[in-house]
Amino acid sequence: MATILFFGRLRDAVGTNALAATLPDDVRDTDAVRSWLGSDHPALCDPSVRIAVNAEMTAANRAVGDGDEIAFLPPMSGG
Amino acid sequence: MIRVQPEPFDPAAELAAFIAGAKGAGAVASFTGLVRGDDNVSGLELDHYPALTGKAVAAIGEAARARFGLAALAIVHRFGALAPGEPIVFVAAAAAHRRAAFRAVDYMMDRLKTEAPFWKREHGPDGPRWIEARGSDVEDRARWG
Numbered sequence: 001m002a003t004i005l006f007f008g009r010l011r012d013a014v015g016t017n018a019l020a021a022t023l024p025d026d027v028r029d030t031d032a033v034r035s036w037l038g039s040d041h042p043a044l045c046d047p048s049v050r051i052a053v054n055a056e057m058t059a060a061n062r063a064v065g066d067g068d069e070i071a072f073l074p075p076m077s078g079g
Numbered sequence: 080m081i082r083v084q085p086e087p088f089d090p091a092a093e094l095a096a097f098i099a100g101a102k103g104a105g106a107v108a109s110f111t112g113l114v115r116g117d118d119n120v121s122g123l124e125l126d127h128y129p130a131l132t133g134k135a136v137a138a139i140g141e142a143a144r145a146r147f148g149l150a151a152l153a154i155v156h157r158f159g160a161l162a163p164g165e166p167i168v169f170v171a172a173a174a175a176h177r178r179a180a181f182r183a184v185d186y187m188m189d190r191l192k193t194e195a196p197f198w199k200r201e202h203g204p205d206g207p208r209w210i211e212a213r214g215s216d217v218e219d220r221a222r223w224g
Binding site for chain 1: 112126127128130131134156167168188191192193194195196197198199200209210211212216
């Protein structure tokens with residue numbers, strides 16, 4: 001089971017802020033997670049949306065598996 | 080001193096405490112960001128990613144300390160529900176001379192706007208609306224390399 005989090009407008013686009021999901025066998029990295037969920041929620045595929053794994057920003061595709069927390073982050077707006 | 084909190088804070092008290100702790104520095108600069116008092120905005124909501132926010136904000140502070148040789152720095156950032164006119168962020172820098180203090184505050188704000196995991200939602204007459212960093216915020220951030 002992986003935990004998948006959605007922030008900002010992605011919360012509305014997906015309809016929830018968190019999912020507990022069993023990753024399909026062929027979904028083993030962040031690019032694959034994005035394509036897998038993006039087929040139902042195209043907002044996740046926008047290049048401005050970044051991914052963090054276990055609360056660390058990813059700069060490139062990264063392996064993920066059971067127990068990981070995968071967060072989809074739209075452009076940030078602090079301050 | 081870095082805090083991320085849902086409670087309101089008093090920027091005057093924050094600045095007084097910061098100056099009291101910055102003995103030996105020759106210059107203190109600070110910035111307070113407020114929720115804009117637009118007639119059409121009844122409130123603001125700040126979503127954030129708690130597991131990431133603290134360390135992202137701390138990393139911005141540490142980068143400013145190293146880059147500008149700061150003697151001390153403060154970042155206070157709110158999350159949750161805010162009303163128009165309320166302080167949302169307070170940033171302060173203490174340095175030997177004013178230029179480093181001014182620049183450090185500007186730098187920290189540019190990075191907070193674009194790299195701290197906060198997401199703003201405005202509540203207005205047409206319902207809630209997510210606000211994202213503007214192109215000008217990204218250009219401001221890019222000035223620092």
